[in-house]
Amino acid sequence: MTAPFFFWFFAAIVVFGAVGVVAMRQPVHSALFLLLSFFGVAALFITLNAEFLAAVQVLVYAGGIMVLFLFTIMLVNIRRTAGQPYVHRQAGAALLVAFFLLAVVGGTIVASSRTSGLADAPADPAKLSTTTISRMMTETVDGKTVKTPVTEQVAGNSQAVAWGLYRDYLLPFEVASVFLLVAMIGAVVLGKRTMEHVD
Amino acid sequence: MIGVTHYVALSFLLFAIGVTGVLIRRNLLTVLMSIELILNAANLNLIAFSRQLGDLNGQLFAVFVITLAAGEAAIGLAIIISMYRLKGSVNLDDASELKG
Numbered sequence: 001m002t003a004p005f006f007f008w009f010f011a012a013i014v015v016f017g018a019v020g021v022v023a024m025r026q027p028v029h030s031a032l033f034l035l036l037s038f039f040g041v042a043a044l045f046i047t048l049n050a051e052f053l054a055a056v057q058v059l060v061y062a063g064g065i066m067v068l069f070l071f072t073i074m075l076v077n078i079r080r081t082a083g084q085p086y087v088h089r090q091a092g093a094a095l096l097v098a099f100f101l102l103a104v105v106g107g108t109i110v111a112s113s114r115t116s117g118l119a120d121a122p123a124d125p126a127k128l129s130t131t132t133i134s135r136m137m138t139e140t141v142d143g144k145t146v147k148t149p150v151t152e153q154v155a156g157n158s159q160a161v162a163w164g165l166y167r168d169y170l171l172p173f174e175v176a177s178v179f180l181l182v183a184m185i186g187a188v189v190l191g192k193r194t195m196e197h198v199d
Numbered sequence: 200m201i202g203v204t205h206y207v208a209l210s211f212l213l214f215a216i217g218v219t220g221v222l223i224r225r226n227l228l229t230v231l232m233s234i235e236l237i238l239n240a241a242n243l244n245l246i247a248f249s250r251q252l253g254d255l256n257g258q259l260f261a262v263f264v265i266t267l268a269a270g271e272a273a274i275g276l277a278i279i280i281s282m283y284r285l286k287g288s289v290n291l292d293d294a295s296e297l298k299g
């Protein structure tokens with residue numbers, strides 16, 4: 001799909017960042033490793049011809065969610081927990097479960113990659129950056145307004161994603177905006193200090 | 200040559216690291232970060248198959264997953280803050296009222 005160097009380089013960054021998130025004792029260090037991992041994933045999105053989503057990844061994750069995390073880390077007092085163990089008592093059993101997950105699903109991926117057609121060449125990348133739209137063209141012929149349907153190709157990944165979101169997935173898009181509103185109101189209500197006196 | 204299998208394997212590795220973080224960490228903030236890793240792994244998978252099949256729907260789905268992740272992070276962090284007010288700590292094993 002792309003030059004192997006970029007895949008391996010950014011995959012190494014993503015895995016390094018993810019391991020850092022889990023392994024670091026201080027949450028603020030975890031957050032910075034998470035930021036590294038987000039940037040690596042955004043770079044991988046570019047190698048997969050998803051330029052719009054790479055930009056959204058950087059803006060929403062690295063910009064929005066990361067700021068939210070850092071503010072929360074700042075608000076809750078971390079120093080108090082510094083001396084205690086930072087993993088659960090059942091960490092050994094949990095690691096065993098995670099290892100089994102890795103073995104089973106990883107084995108399935110390896111086994112299926114040999115038998116299925118996933119090693120086939122990928123589809124034409126131009127399909128991800130063009131979309132066909134049909135619209136009514138209005139023109140005035142001999143003083144009369146004539147409407148004729150035309151189809152045309154729109155180029156660009158962002159344009160293709162936009163047509164998909166605002167035409168094919170209009171209802172889910174609106175539901176997502178309501179979801180974000182609900183999440184915002186919920187976060188404000190939960191974070192209000194005066195809620196302590198209610199119950 | 201890098202194929203879709205490489206991306207799926209990387210995505211699964213990211214998922215497994217996220218699950219490990221959710222399972223072993225005591226700090227709620229780090230657990231929430233691990234959940235973000237899991238959602239990122241799902242996005243990587245969706246976009247890898249979108250690229251392989253030449254179908255834009257995977258990318259559109261990933262947009263909704265990112266929306267979900269943003270809402271989940273906002274609510275989760277608000278819950279962490281209210282738990283800190285209630286308990287004075289953000290450790291998972293301090294929230295043991297339902298343990299019996």
